[in-house]
């Protein structure tokens with residue numbers, strides 16, 4: 133099992149990061165955790181979707197079951213990025229479409245067992261609809277080339293593009309964890325400015341390797357501290 137451990141694990145075991153909690157809801161997104169990684173479940177009128185495919189397949193099956201969802205009911209996985217602890221559960225989701233930014237294909241191919249071809253190629257600024265659930269797609273390159281954030285009914289799913297600290301602030305992912313850490317931070321600053329300019333309502337921030345927080349001014353504070 134140790135060979136499955138990926139770099140962020142070492143970071144998120146650290147006391148400086150807010151703890152993750154299974155089944156905790158952030159708006160419509162329910163946390164499903166495995167060790168130090170969170171993927172999120174969103175139930176829509178047209179079936180359940182996931183934000184990332186979680187880590188160990190058997191654990192994912194249990195987490196889905198805890199939430200009354202069977203693996204074959206998941207219709208789509210929106211990938212924040214393709215690192216192993218975010219994709220390894222995918223093979224147990226036979227009916228899930230793979231939705232990701234085009235730039236993430238290479239990372240997905242590297243870490244997904246079997247076919248990892250993106251079914252729905254997402255674009256920056258795109259709006260997706262799953263019944264009455266609207267998903268805004270934002271490219272935030274840096275942690276990986278094709279990293280994405282998703283805004284779903286006021287919850288901003290951040291993947292590994294940022295972390296919540298134990299003090300409840302939004303902070304950057306440690307530099308040695310990302311393909312291009314400077315770009316990662318620039319992307320987060322740009323995202324904060326863009327959400328403000330678009331007057332988007334952001335109620336919750338939900339990263340993958342820390343707990344989430346009420347958004348408040350955390351995103352703007354992060355941006356102002358990192359310009």
Ligand SMILES: [Zn+2]
Pocket residue numbers: 140213215275292
């Ligand atoms: Zn990652």
